[in-house]
Amino acid sequence: MTVDKNNLKQLFPDLEEDLYNEIIKHGIIKEVKAGDTLLKVGQTIRSTMLILDGLVKLYREDDEGKEFFIYHLDAGQACSLSMVCAAKHETSEVLAKALTNATVLAIPLGYMDQWMSKYKSWYQFVITSYRNRFEELLKTIDAIAFKSMDERLEFYLKKQVEKLGNNLKITHQGIANDLNSSREVISRLLKKMEAKNWLTIHRNSIEWLKKD
Amino acid sequence: MTVDKNNLKQLFPDLEEDLYNEIIKHGIIKEVKAGDTLLKVGQTIRSTMLILDGLVKLYREDDEGKEFFIYHLDAGQACSLSMVCAAKHETSEVLAKALTNATVLAIPLGYMDQWMSKYKSWYQFVITSYRNRFEELLKTIDAIAFKSMDERLEFYLKKQVEKLGNNLKITHQGIANDLNSSREVISRLLKKMEAKNWLTIHRNSIEWLKKD
DNA sequence: ATGTCTGTGTGACTTATATCACGGTTGCTG
DNA sequence: CAGCAACCGTGATATAAGTCACACAGACAT
Structure with missing residues (x-):
């Protein structure tokens, strides 16, 4: 270039x-x-x-x-x-x-x-x-300092979506590392968000649906 | 002035x-x-x-x-x-x-x-x-991001001592606010530190003893 | 198809921290 | 001195998060 x-x-x-x-x-x-x-x-x-x-x-x-x-x-x-x-x-x-x-x-x-x-x-x-x-x-x-893990995860995902689009090519382990948490915790929280229709979970990727 | x-x-x-x-x-x-x-x-x-x-x-x-x-x-x-x-x-x-x-x-x-x-x-x-x-x-x-409350408390107290001297005029509630924790937690942790001879607890103040 | 690797789901458990509910102490103020 | 407010100690309990153990599923190579 x-x-x-x-x-x-x-x-x-x-x-x-x-x-x-x-x-x-x-x-x-x-x-x-x-x-x-x-x-x-x-x-x-x-x-x-x-x-x-x-x-x-x-x-x-x-x-x-x-x-x-x-x-x-x-x-x-x-x-x-x-x-x-x-x-x-x-x-x-x-x-x-x-x-x-x-x-x-x-x-x-x-x-x-x-x-x-x-x-x-x-x-x-x-x-x-x-x-x-x-x-x-x-x-x-x-x-x-002020937020719990679920809020931080939402905040994190939004930032990613903003930069990378709705289809995030990322693993649960990767997210856990970025947030200094553990895979299981992230998996469970993602599950809850999926239940709320904020996103859909795929292997190796997450599709963000939530608007606002 | x-x-x-x-x-x-x-x-x-x-x-x-x-x-x-x-x-x-x-x-x-x-x-x-x-x-x-x-x-x-x-x-x-x-x-x-x-x-x-x-x-x-x-x-x-x-x-x-x-x-x-x-x-x-x-x-x-x-x-x-x-x-x-x-x-x-x-x-x-x-x-x-x-x-x-x-x-x-x-x-x-x-x-x-x-x-x-x-x-x-x-x-x-x-x-x-x-x-x-x-x-x-x-x-x-x-x-x-990386430390637990006891480490953060130690880190916090050291910073205060550095600026204000060994005799800190501060309440447990005050510390709890600064660290976004709760009074009880801070009280208990201070107790443990006192047991380790890092400090002595007085009413409305804390005296820092630990050297290094 | 077989094995292997990586990613994911899930229950059981541990631990740190927060919260609740007291009771006690100090010290000031009317 | 009585009464009140701020500070501190402590047990009981609740909750969020981290850890452990294991099962399973898709991808890929041999």
């Missing part, structure tokens, strides 16, 4: 003309396959990443390697963490995995700083990015 | 000379009393806040008004959320309360933008602030 200016404008509107040119000039395109790890916990970050295509999943990892899903990044978004870490030459605190084949644009960290003072739109973009990620994190906290 | 440059330099090192002058010139000092609310959920934010003195507690609120503690801000820190919200004229997502009497410096949001491109040190400060808050949030997520 290649990037041209129109392409960029669609994904990242409201940037300055010159900035698009710079991005095209200095950004390094990377293609990753579904399932690939984009960012490991503890990895030093040398560039900011803009998602051009595909869907990326962010996880938090615990000591024993259990992966807790925190949020998605999709085309037109930036990995705020990579921004902030990059700016301080620090290491990653999260795990990022491509859920689908994806294309990302890596911006070497030098430009990040430079553009920040040179282009007001870049500064706006970074700040907005941050705010959005922060909000996602707060929503995640709400879910685990 | 008033601010002079030396004062500022101690609290916020590594900023440019001119920037200190601007901060003093344009910042508005606000004194708040212990227990006061600095920021309500849903409130529109018009300025960025720098904490000059005292300790502020940040909460996330649920639909029924339950308050879940997320992190502290103390002197020398900035409310990142106020920064990001300010930049977009948006409303607050969190609740901030002064735990002690506190002094904050409000920077009208216009300067926030201006300084961002004018002073590299300001940009660095904002980004660093962000990163730190983000990390706190991730730690909070770790705690609730």
